[in-house]
Amino acid sequence: MADIDQTLLWNLLKEIRDDQKAIRSDIHVMANDMRSVKGHMASFMANEVVQDTRIAELMERLERIERRLDLTEAE
Template identity: 40%
Template structure:
């Protein structure tokens, strides 16, 4: 192969390598963000589940109070 052609191919390969490296960094950053979002979502869901339990307990307590006061619907 001609030396100019070889140099041109090598130059293109260097550019491709740099682009791939840049993409790897971006994907790594996106994965870190996704991991963080998943953790926040899990915490949110856990908190929501706890609130659901609290609401259910309050409903039971209100029913008992209603029965004691004889105001059950």
């Protein structure tokens, strides 16, 4: 009976170890995916900064044109 219990325990520990390896592998894949997402987000944010800068420059030019053409309303 002790041999059966020891074998059963050994098999259970082996299954736990195999499950743990699978979980580690999944976590590794998820970490790589997260790094990729972070890279895409950083790129998106950098592009947004460039776009905001361009919009601000256009707004300044438009305000200057309106002032030159006397199209601004009195404040």
